[in-house]
Amino acid sequence: MTDSPDDSRAGHAFISYVHQDRDAVAKLQKILSSAGVPVWLDKEDLWPGEDWRLKIRRAITKESLVFIACFSKNSSARDVSYQNEELNLAVEQLRRRPPGGTPWLIPVRLDDCEIPEYEIAPGRMLDSLQMVDLFGKDRENAASRLVGAVIRSLGTATPGMPITAKLDGSSEAVAQVKEMLLDPTRRIELHDLVTSIANKCRTTLSDEDQFPFTLEGTGKEITRAAVARVEQYWQVTKPVLEILAAGCTWGEASNERLWSSTVRGIANLVKPASGKTMLLNLRYFPPLVALYAAGLAAVYGQNYGALRAVTIDTKVRTDYGVDVPLLARSHIARPFENNKLLANILAIQASQPPESYPEFDALFDDLSADRIGGKYTPVSDYLHDSLHETFSFLILDPDDYTEAFDKLEVLLSALAIDLKKIPETYADGPWIGSFTWRRRYNASTAEGEMQAELKEQGARWSPLQAGLFGGSLDRATQAFDDLIERTGRHRLYQL
Structure with missing residues (x-):
């Protein structure tokens, strides 16, 4: 939970997901937080009475240094979801970024699902981005690679930004x-x-x-x-x-x-x-x-x-x-x-x-x-x-x-x-x-x-x-x- 309603949590990793996957996403949040990565989640960072659309837009367009889009069979089964709005905003931001720059949008699969067909640039689809599979036998190594990619994005996007938060169980x-x-x-x-x-x-x-x-x-x-x-x-x-x-x-x-x-x-x-x-x-x-x-x-x-x-x-x-x-x-x-x-x-x-x-x-x-x-x-x-x-x-x-x-x-x-x-x-x-x-x-x-x-x-x-x-x-x-x-x-x- 944020400390106050005015806490902007600038410079974070934004995790987009459907609420049926909240348990799997909670594990992902713990992995990132353990590595000192600030994470934005709607269930923690939205306060009662806030304009959630405005707050999420700001969290994605102004403050997010990396956008993690979590997909699953649960998300594939839903034709309408708030995640679709978040993804539209993310793709809009991605199109404004120079090609070949620091990875910003990272697709993550929570199970063996299909990545939705989103066009992120003319002739280029969302599934053309390198994705991370957080399931199966190699899930732990995949999680480590994801943490490394996120930290690199945070560190490169803001030169000199201190990633020195106390780690769980470490110094x-x-x-x-x-x-x-x-x-x-x-x-x-x-x-x-x-x-x-x-x-x-x-x-x-x-x-x-x-x-x-x-x-x-x-x-x-x-x-x-x-x-x-x-x-x-x-x-x-x-x-x-x-x-x-x-x-x-x-x-x-x-x-x-x-x-x-x-x-x-x-x-x-x-x-x-x-x-x-x-x-x-x-x-x-x-x-x-x-x-x-x-x-x-x-x-x-x-x-x-x-x-x-x-x-x-x-x-x-x-x-x-x-x-x-x-x-x-x-x-x-x-x-x-x-x-x-x-x-x-x-x-x-x-x-x-x-x-x-x-x-x-x-x-x-x-x-x-x-x-x-x-x-x-x-x-x-x-x-x-x-x-x-x-x-x-x-x-x-x-x-x-x-x-x-x-x-x-x-x-x-x-x-x-x-x-x-x-x-x-x-x-x-x-x-x-x-x-x-x-x-x-x-x-x-x-x-x-x-x-x-x-x-x-x-x-x-x-x-x-x-x-x-x-x-x-x-x-x-x-x-x-x-x-x-x-x-x-x-x-x-x-x-």
Whole structure:
């Protein structure tokens, strides 16, 4: 709802629709609002007693920087609707704009319907404009492309217009990163902003006063301290994770080095001279969660160049002074080596709302005595549940989030298999993710679907085009064959 009847909401995206589609349009509004885009909707922006025709005309002709026309079977079934008046106004405005300029009228299909026959110029119909389909299997990627197109229209139509509204579940820095990504002339600003946030994170992580490694106490007390340590790591790295989520979704090839150096700075911390093994192992947690955040964003945005930049191009120093790809030192078990108890405590807590967390002492005792069972893939489960909040501004549907997470883990596992086979590469090797138990009773598996995609597309497969698996179809094929065999054995164990 607008703050007052005089609020003009200038510089907005106008959404045109029929009221039978109000639920679908509400989801679209939420997607745009989450990206910091101001939206005009009649149900929110018209006040009782207002001249609605005058207000809508003004909202379209004077204040709209992009017009989104939503079509569906509902709209096709109506011969008369207010949407027709809105569309007539929009087409009238479109005809006044120079051809080839910034996209202004964007047709959106909410289901498998026909676009109405509107002539937008002599000999040119409405369906000649690039449309967006917000339904079907590719709806989330289509929504991301729509958001990108709308933001570009807003940013280009009004130079310097700040798109810095607070995002749902994210920081203002994320909005600034997204705005700078749209403008190549702000490349230095983007570098300075991201680097300053990453350096602050690195400095804090390196402070042994805040993150001591020499603690005294029993096994339970050290485990309690380890649980608290992981929470500290989350809080310190959260700004970096959010930036990686935005950057690796929408960034271009010219930004890949920035994401790589950001993750490398977190991974290349000086090893403490001594300390408790459990706490020393946890120093691998920040780079692991940064890898997952960057990778999840890259997979969701189909930005596989960013995934290559972070997993393979990013080189980290081992304890023996050898530089290896980050993925070679990012096995999911590294932070929790030989400590499934800690991993299960974290996973069980993360699967529930904070107010419902089981009491630590009881959970520790029950798991230690095998009174309750642990999870098949506790670290994977923990990362899946804990990263969800970081991506709340980007991926709205929980099922779509899980699908992207599973695709990431399948790719990471296949890439780890491939790395392990490269001579003189000291790599950890693959791991099994939570996608195995989620699909253990299904004929179709996440890795099987990706393997089928690889076979169908061959050398045209997007990850290969981006240079993953060295761009080699043979290497990718062998890695997936190996992965399918490994996951098959693991699922037999789960049954």
